[in-house]
Amino acid sequence: MGSTRQGAVVRFVSAPMGHSIDVRLDALTSAFPCAAGAPATKTIAGCASGQTFYIETFGCQMNVHDSEKVAGVLLGRGYRQVETPEAAHLVFYNTCSIREKAAQKVFSRLGQFKAGQDAGKLIGVLGCVAQQEGEQIFERAPWVSLVCGSASYRKLPELLAELEGGNRRVTGLETDTDETFETEMTRRDHPFRAYLTIIEGCDKACAYCVVPYTRGPERSRPSPSVLEEVRQLADAGYSEVQLLGQTVNSYRDPSPRRMSFAELLLAVAGVAGIRRVRFTTSHPRDFHAEIVEAIDAVPALCDHVHLPVQSGSSRVLRAMQRTYTREEYLEKIALIRAARRPVSVTTDIIVGFPGETEEDFEETLSLLDLAQYDGAFSFKFSPRPNTPALALADPIPEEEKGRRLAILQERQRRIQTTRNETLIGQAFEVLVDGQSRKEGQWAGRTSSNRVLNFTSSRESLLGNYIQVRVTRAGPNSLVGEHVI
Ligand code: 5AD
Ligand code: SF4
Secondary structure, X not given: OOOOOOOOEXXXXXXXXXXXXXXXXXXXXXXXXXXXXXXXXXXXXXXXXXXXXXXXXXXXXXXXXXXXXXXXXXXHOOXXXXXXXXXXXXXXXXXXXXXXXXXXXXXXHHHOOOOOOOOOOEEEEEXXXXXXXXXXXXXXXXXXXXXXXXXXXXXXXXXXXXXXXXOOOXXXXXXXXXXXXXXXXXXXXXXXXXXXXXXXXXXXXXXXOOHHHHOOOOEEOOHHHHHHHHHHHHHOOOOEEEEEOOOHHHOOXXXXXXXXXXXXXXXXXXXXXXXXXXXXXXXXXXXOHHHXXXXXXXXXXXXXXXXXXXXOOHHHHHHOOOOOOHHHHHHHHHHHHOOOOOOEEEEEEEEOOOOOOHXXXXXXXXXXXXXXXXXXEEEEOOOOOOOHHHHOOOOOOHHHHHHHHHHHHHHHHHHHHHHHHOOOOOEXXXXXXXXXXXXXXXXXXXXXXXXXXXXXXXXXXXOOEEEEEEEEEOOXXXXXXXXX
């Protein structure tokens, strides 16, 4: 369904106080070719006089939002965004290295530039592959000029100034930082939902995961700064915010207010104009009753929790260094299922972790039956550089991983179909975020984050909250009609 660019805004923030204003992206890019019309509060440390940039993002929502902030920095320097790498002077790839396949994608993109017709273009690799591969990227793809990991984005203005000054080997690769990446300006792509990073990095040490290496240590943003940004987003017309973090509920407020994560959720939901608050991803170890109590108390907190389990076998969970057992995880699920309103739960699962026996895998399948997830992202284990799992014996053959994945996905598909079918006949509030080319066909999301495709005789529904009755259900989405 995809989001439209309609109403996309650029937010100007005067650091360090965090005061900001939002302007529509189209207004900014056409009217301010060199961002000269930016408000007086804003410092523009350079001007690329009408140079253009293209940015492609791979991976998670954190990356998507990082790209919005990087785009904000570039717009602030006078670059103009274009839709194709061919049309751009500056081409950025914001990369993901969570699994081998994701990491390979960027090298296939970089391969397209070899031909030589791209002389004069500046190519930058950002994100997790940049952090992981570092300067080796220059060797593999000598036409790359910038390699920068997410923990160094704060330095982007300086790095860009170096690039603009003619330096062709610019890097930002430190991870030992306690800084978060708060930009003076953020270009937001989604017209109705605003992402907001509240905690960066990760201090957990899951044996399979590159994130602690690529995104650095955990660091939370002070709650007053988060709340100020939410107020500005509400003023700019956003009614839905999504709080982001690799382990969002491990949030520890560094400000003297020392808000717990649940208190922060309540405070965000209490901002005038905010109708929906989402948060992702939660780590089971830091998931407590207080969060469910907050969801129960305040309807603006969406009834959806993404709680990755990774495996249903305590033995594998221990090998994965996940810090909880199957039983402890199921206790967290029980907390959520005991909420006064139904809260949907989704998860991530890895099959074929080294040493995973058929019995372990069966335990994962039985956990699916017990947890009754509303959605699951499942993956074949992919060995990653620097991770402890690389050294583990007993790798599972690719073919076997594929077999397990197919079985698991089929089991989960059936669970979702059955769960979604129970919703037929019920009406839900959706935020309308998509319009089909076919007249009268729309799409929206429920508070539980289900996609609901529906028909309506009304016009101009985008961005509105309306009631839709479910008439049909599939495993991944619902079909319904506008209740007028
Ligand atoms: N192999 C397969 N899946 C992985 N994930 C993280 N690292 C790996 C890996 N090495 C999955 C986990 C995580 C999700 C974002 O990606 O399930 O929750
Ligand atoms: Fe990776 Fe584990 Fe941190 Fe999630 S909690 S980002 S899986 S190390």
